[in-house]
Amino acid sequence: MGAWASAGRPLRVPDRKGPAFGGFGPEGGGKPLWVPGRGAFPRVGSEPGNPEGVAFGPGRGQSLRVPGREGWGGHDRSPPYGGGMTGPLSTHVPASAVVPPVRRPYTAAFRALVALAAVTGIVIDLALGSPGRVLSYFTVQSNLFVAVVFALAARRAWSARPPLPAPLTGAALLYISVTGLVYHLVLAADVSSSSPAASLATQLLHTATPLAALLDWLLLTRPGDLRLRHTPWWLLYPPAYLLYSLARGALLPPGPTARYPYPFLDVDTQGYAAVLGNASVLGLTFCALATLMIGLDRVRPYVRGPENRISPPGPGGLK
Secondary structure (H helix, E strand, C coil), rough: CCCCCCCCCEEECCCCCCCCCCCCCCCCCCCEEECCCCCCCCCCCEHHHHCCCCCCCCCCCCCCEEEECCCCCCCCCCCCCCEEEEECCCCCCCHHCCCCCCCHHHHHEEEEEEHHHHHHHHHHHHCCHHHHHHCCHHHHHHHHHHHHHHHHHHHHHCCCCCCCHHHHHHHHHHHHHHHHHHHHHHHHHHHCCHHHHHHHHHHHHHHHHHHHHHHHHHCCCCCCCCCCHHHHHHHHHHHHHHHHHHHHHHHHHCCCCCCCCHHHHHHHHHHHHHHHHHHHHHHHHHHHHCCCCCCCHCCCCCCCCCCCCCCCCCCCCCC
């Protein structure tokens, strides 16, 4: 039971003291209520002729429900209203009806460059080495994940769409941060680049993308969206990668090239006990870093860019 308004027209709503439910209105005929059509009352709140702050729709003609005393249409003594109106009218108005979405071209450009850097490093590594071995590295897998996430985030920022879910972007930041930390703290001293191209790929995948992802999180991402409940989902990937690396190494035949992607996972030289100990330390590193990220996300400031405001934050008229 409702009335539709496509261009704005008066609707008869029974008064409080007429005959239809113990009397509504002195004459029992109701009073007119203006239903806004296209372009009328684009915001929510009190308007002329609307002293109780009845919430109208986002400026387009839409249905208006008038509840009866027993729900919709209960005791239908005064068709078509079903007994009259017992409370203020309200409709749900999305935030985009009041505050239009804003494009973020500079954010989109930065994220596109991060995705491009990750893809460039991966392509160089694939050109220089065996694809099967290159793709087995955690470094390459985490950079591939970053490339996909940042490409999608760049598109959303460019087209003024909502940002990606925080669990997804948080996972990308966690994995690429571990990539950078493990390389610079554990592996960098033993790595020697065979060519300028290999050196470029190493810097892109282990230094540039981790730092860029961290800057994006600190400067371009809204804080406060990461939760402890996201951590179990983030921690599914590291043990899965460990099992994959051990199984792959066990299936490969012995040869001049190491069967395992990293020295601390090399069962041939360290044995399973040492490898599992190293994996436990890395697992604790993942947990600690995830917890640190969530804690910092709760207290870090939000660096805001220029905003288009329709009214000041304090009392006063519209700008």
